[in-house]
Amino acid sequence: MSxxxxxxxxxxxxxAADTVQKANSGHPGLPLGAAPMAYELWAKYMKHNPKNPxxxxxxxxxxxxxxxxxxxxxxxxxxxxxxxxxxxxxxxxQWGSKTPGHPEYGHTVGVEATTGPLGAGMAMAVGMAxxxxxxxxxxxxxxxxxxxxxxxxLGGDGCMMEGISYEAFSLAGTLKLGKLIVLYDSNKISxxxxxxxxxxxxxxxxxxxxxxxxxxxxxGNNLEEIGKAIAEAKADTTRPTMITVRTKIGHGxxxxxxxxxxxxxxxxxxxxxxxxxxxxxDPEKEFFVPQExxxxxxxxxxxxxKAEEAWNAMFAEYCEKYPEMKQLWDQMHDKKAGECxxxxxxxWAVDDKADATRNISGKLINKIKNYMPGFIGGSxxxxxxxxxxxxxxGDFSAQNYAGRNLHFGVRExxxxxxxxxxxxxxxxxxxxxxxxxxxxxVKPMARLSALMGTPLTYVLTHDSIGVGEDGxxxxxxxxxxxxxxxxxxxxxxxxxxxxxxAAWYYAVNSQSTPTALVLTRQNLPQLAGSSKExxxxxxxxxxxxxxxxxxxxxxxxxxxQLAIAAKxxxxxxxxxxxxxxxxxxxxxxxxxAEYKESVLPNACRKRVAVEALSDFGWGKYVGLDGGYxxxxxxxxxxxxxxxxxxxxxxxxxxxxxxxxxxxx
Numbered sequence: 001m002s003x004x005x006x007x008x009x010x011x012x013x014x015x016a017a018d019t020v021q022k023a024n025s026g027h028p029g030l031p032l033g034a035a036p037m038a039y040e041l042w043a044k045y046m047k048h049n050p051k052n053p054x055x056x057x058x059x060x061x062x063x064x065x066x067x068x069x070x071x072x073x074x075x076x077x078x079x080x081x082x083x084x085x086x087x088x089x090x091x092x093x094q095w096g097s098k099t100p101g102h103p104e105y106g107h108t109v110g111v112e113a114t115t116g117p118l119g120a121g122m123a124m125a126v127g128m129a130x131x132x133x134x135x136x137x138x139x140x141x142x143x144x145x146x147x148x149x150x151x152x153x154l155g156g157d158g159c160m161m162e163g164i165s166y167e168a169f170s171l172a173g174t175l176k177l178g179k180l181i182v183l184y185d186s187n188k189i190s191x192x193x194x195x196x197x198x199x200x201x202x203x204x205x206x207x208x209x210x211x212x213x214x215x216x217x218x219x220g221n222n223l224e225e226i227g228k229a230i231a232e233a234k235a236d237t238t239r240p241t242m243i244t245v246r247t248k249i250g251h252g253x254x255x256x257x258x259x260x261x262x263x264x265x266x267x268x269x270x271x272x273x274x275x276x277x278x279x280x281x282d283p284e285k286e287f288f289v290p291q292e293x294x295x296x297x298x299x300x301x302x303x304x305x306k307a308e309e310a311w312n313a314m315f316a317e318y319c320e321k322y323p324e325m326k327q328l329w330d331q332m333h334d335k336k337a338g339e340c341x342x343x344x345x346x347x348w349a350v351d352d353k354a355d356a357t358r359n360i361s362g363k364l365i366n367k368i369k370n371y372m373p374g375f376i377g378g379s380x381x382x383x384x385x386x387x388x389x390x391x392x393x394g395d396f397s398a399q400n401y402a403g404r405n406l407h408f409g410v411r412e413x414x415x416x417x418x419x420x421x422x423x424x425x426x427x428x429x430x431x432x433x434x435x436x437x438x439x440x441x442v443k444p445m446a447r448l449s450a451l452m453g454t455p456l457t458y459v460l461t462h463d464s465i466g467v468g469e470d471g472x473x474x475x476x477x478x479x480x481x482x483x484x485x486x487x488x489x490x491x492x493x494x495x496x497x498x499x500x501x502a503a504w505y506y507a508v509n510s511q512s513t514p515t516a517l518v519l520t521r522q523n524l525p526q527l528a529g530s531s532k533e534x535x536x537x538x539x540x541x542x543x544x545x546x547x548x549x550x551x552x553x554x555x556x557x558x559x560x561q562l563a564i565a566a567k568x569x570x571x572x573x574x575x576x577x578x579x580x581x582x583x584x585x586x587x588x589x590x591x592x593a594e595y596k597e598s599v600l601p602n603a604c605r606k607r608v609a610v611e612a613l614s615d616f617g618w619g620k621y622v623g624l625d626g627g628y629x630x631x632x633x634x635x636x637x638x639x640x641x642x643x644x645x646x647x648x649x650x651x652x653x654x655x656x657x658x659x660x661x662x663x664x
Contacts, residue, residue, distance in 0.1 A: 001223045004296045009039045009223070010279040011293045012078065013252060016070035017275055018287050019092040019099065021266045026093060026101065029262035030068030030156060032275075033220060033247035034185045038154065040226045041183070042075055043297075045234065047149060049304045050081045053110050056333075056426065057149050057311050060128045062113050064121025064155030065185065066102040067264065072111065073099045078289060078297045082109025086287055105424065105452040113424055114452045117444055118155070119162030122182070123414045125153035126168040127421020129180035129240070130396070130406075134376065135332075135427050137401035139325060144318040146311075149179070150234065156185040157195050160203050164445075167414030169240075173211030174409075176398040178237035181230070182212075185220075187249040193260045207242040220247030252278050332374035332427050338508035340371055347371075347505070350497045352526055357519040357557070358461040360500045362387025365431075368508060369393060369404065375508070376422070377431030377457070378406030380415045386433040386461045406430075412438050416445030416458070423454040429508060433459035436518055437467075437476040439483060446514065450489040453512035459519065463493065464612040465647060466522040466558060471637030481616035483516050490586040493518040494534065495541075495560035496527045499583050502534035506587065520558050522640050527560060530581065537587030538599055542567055544576035548603045551658055554580045554621055555610040559629075559649065563610050566654035575662065578604075585617065606661050612649045625664060627657040 012035045020026035042048070047059045063072045070092065077084045084098060091097035098108045102116035112128075115121040129151040136147040159165055172180055184203065188195045204214045213236045215229045226245065233241035250262025253275040267275065273283040282288070319326035331337055341347045347367050369375050369390045376396075383389045383405070394403035408415035412434050419432040434442065439460055449456045467475045483491045490513050492503035500519070507515035533539035542564050544550075551570070553563040560581045567577040580599055582588060588596065600607075600621060607626035609618040615630035622628065635643060644650060 004292060005039070005043070005223055007290060008043070008078070008293045008296060009035050010281060011289045012039055012071065012074045013279060014276055014281050015074040015077070015089065015287065015289060017253075017267055017272050019070045019073065019089050021269065021272050022090055023093040024266055026070055026266065027067040027264045028070065028267050029189070029249035029256075029264070030065050030185060031071035031074065032251045032253065032262070033187050033249050034068065034071060034154060036221050036223055037183055037185070037226050037245050038071055038075060040223045041152060041230060042079065043300050044227055045230045046152065047304065047307055049308045050079050050110070050301055051305055052308060053081060055308050057147065059149045060112050060125070060151045060425070062115060062121040062125045062128075062151070062153045063103060064115055064119065064125070064153050064159045066115030066121065069099070069101065069103050072103055073108070076108070076110045078293060080297065080301060084108065084110070090287055113421070114448055117448065118158040119164040120417055120445065120448060122153055122155055122159050122165045123168035123417030123445075124421035124424065125151050125180060125182070126172045126177065126414070127418035128425045129172065129177040130175065130418065131422040131425035131428055132179055133175075133177060133401040134396060139329065141318065141322060141325070144314060146315055146318055150181060151179060152181050152183065154183040154185060156187065157190055157199060160184065161199050164413050164417060167411035168418060169207065169210050169212070171409060171411060171414065171418070172240050174398070176211065176238060177240045180240040181233045182240070182242040184242055184244045185247055186244050187247045189249045189258065189260055189263060191260060191263055204242070204244055211239060213239045213241040215241060215243045217243060217245045220245045221251070254278060328373060335511055336509070337372050337374070338368070338429070338505070341368070341505050341508070344371070348498065348501050348532070350526055354523040354525045355497070356521055356523050357494050357496070357500045358387045358521060360497050361459060361504065361517060361519050362389070364501055364504045366391055368504065372429055372508060374428045376404045376406065376428050377419075377433070378408060379433040380408045380412045380438070381410045382434055385435070386459055388431070388433045388459055408432070412441035413445060416442045416449070416456070419456045420445060420449055420452065420454050423456050424452070431457035431459055433461070435462045435474065436460040436479055437462070437474050439476070439479050439516070443482065446483065446489065446516070447486060449514035450486050453488065454514060455507070455510040455512060456514045457507040458514065458516040460516055461519045462521045463518045463557060464520070465631065465635040465643040465649070466520055466612065466640045467635070468521075468640035468643060469637055472634040475635035476613065477631050477634055478614045478616065480518060480611070480613045484585055484617050488513050490515045490584055491518060492516065492584045493557040494583050495557055495581055496524055496530050498530040498532070499534040499581065502532055503583065506535060506584075518557065522558065524558055525561055527564065534581065534583050535587070536591050536595065537584040537589070538580055538582040540578060540599055541581040542579040544578050546576040548601055549578040550576045551606045551608065551662055552578045552580055552600060552604050553608045553610060553654065553658065554582050554618070556582045557611070559610040559612055562649070562651045562654050565651040566658060569651070569655050570658060577658070606664075608654065608658050608661055610649075610654055612644070612647075625661065627661040629654050629657050
């Protein structure tokens with residue numbers, strides 16, 4: 001190990017410790033233990049260019065143990081990413097800083113994914129590796145490896161304990177993702193103490209069973225052994241690799257090394273001084289990086305710039321030789337590629353027969369694929385039910401990475417994270433799918449989608465008690481309210497073909513908001529008043545003659561037809577009713593105050609909400625004078641028609657509640 005390498009590692013440790021100490025908040029243990037493997041990777045094996053953090057062919061690095069963010073920020077600072085200045089390091093975990101408590105994608109230059117929920121980064125890394133494999137299979141030509149990079153992910157015992165890691169790495173092994181390399185910071189310490197109290201399995205054997213190459217570095221401070229393992233991992237492109245690196249949490253701090261207290265609390269002023277003395281650094285200097293460390297990093301960056309320059313030259317030659325591939329590349333990297341669908345009559349075509357919105361969605365998916373070559377997706381073992389299969393597009397597998405149909409297996413949580421990773425990678429527009437009730441399994445990663453602003457599409461079918469005979473375990477009730485409560489997350493529940501097309505159009509053109517399409521199992525009629533106005537989230541689907549209606553009935557999805565039928569009956573007695581279809585509350589809330597007033601005038605306080613799910617969330621539209629025709633408990637096992645009747649989700653009940661509201 002050279003002196004500059006040792007000095008660089010120790011400078012990273014000291015800087016990470018200083019950031020946590022000044023903030024009096026944070027996690028110094030991981031950075032102190034994992035600094036050698038992170039430095040060795042970034043300095044000698046990872047292809048990256050801080051001068052162009054978005055270089056398409058860069059290697060990706062994810063810190064799955066996001067609590068150790070001061071390690072990542074120290075690396076970004078030393079290597080010169082995004083002008084992450086020393087002042088930003090000093091502002092760690094403070095308001096407005098570029099160094100928040102956990103890494104945030106889109107907030108700090110060089111952060112590839114938002115991490116913090118343990119294991120999430122592991123699964124997103126699998127998604128990035130899948131994206132690389134898919135794009136390489138479609139674009140690479142002999143002599144022109146234009147897509148050729150690795151995905152590295154670093155995490156610890158906590159990441160390995162989380163079930164999402166089991167799900168994702170089982171799939172990664174099945175898919176033989178040879179350019180995925182996992183660095184396992186094995187220090188046998190978690191917040192509650194030694195991991196033996198709850199975690200005694202042989203992780204190496206587990207990964208062997210997944211189909212990974214497994215390597216072990218016994219001394220986490222030995223840069224040469226770490227480098228040898230990384231090189232060996234890169235050499236085997238037929239299997240993903242897991243490198244176990246034995247470390248000590250809080251390495252170098254005599255009072256904290258190897259203890260649980262090193263995980264999530266500052267070391268203390270005296271202990272930081274002792275750490276620096278132990279590492280051969282000046283204990284009097286805070287937030288200090290020796291100039292030779294900066295100079296060494298600059299030399300590494302200069303070499304990486306040459307690597308990108310060489311790639312740019314190769315890519316230019318490739319584009320000249322294969323102009324059709326250049327056109328495809330541009331189309332797949334065009335974030336506005338889906339806008340063409342607005343003017344495509346075929347996309348908006350309506351067949352008058354009744355149909356389930358899941359079926360309609362399936363037909364739309366098979367139209368979108370022809371206009372968006374980066375459109376890719378699949379289901380958690382439910383494609384025949386979710387109707388998410390793309391005909392003639394092939395299945396993504398170890399034998400065919402070019403396939404556009406993804407098979408996630410029964411792994412909903414990992415599926416959503418993998419979808420996030422594929423979206424973050426770039427060049428693809430993914431969708432994922434399961435039954436709506438299982439959005440409970442999906443939700444943590446849907447939350448990360450919203451936080452990161454990744455426009456992943458969630459296709460969620462079997463949307464209500466309309467599931468029928470499968471019973472309450474499979475009948476969503478509260479799930480719609482759950483997803484609607486997420487900030488920066490659009491939830492569409494369309495009523496027919498036109499509204500389903502509007503939902504898909506919105507989803508594939510969203511730039512920074514994930515979208516859920518909540519779809520029926522049962523057939524629905526095509527509604528005369530439905531239109532592209534559904535793109536506004538809520539609109540008048542059947543109006544009355546009066547400027548201010550006597551009553552407004554609001555509904556989404558399968559219940560819009562009930563509202564329209566109730567309006568017709570109420571009109572026989574001279575009651576002027578407006579029916580508002582509300583496929584997406586989130587988008588409706590983004591409309592102007594004038595538009596919202598035109599749809600739901602404040603002058604009409606007599607309102608009824610109709611939805612075969614929980615009433616939670618409708619109150620802001622219903623108000624104190626309104627009523628509800630919704631579910632009050634869980635469903636039951638019986639044919640769908642029976643359930644709608646027994647639970648009172650009927651036209652008759654809508655009329656009854658409407659009359660009660662009018663009589664107030």
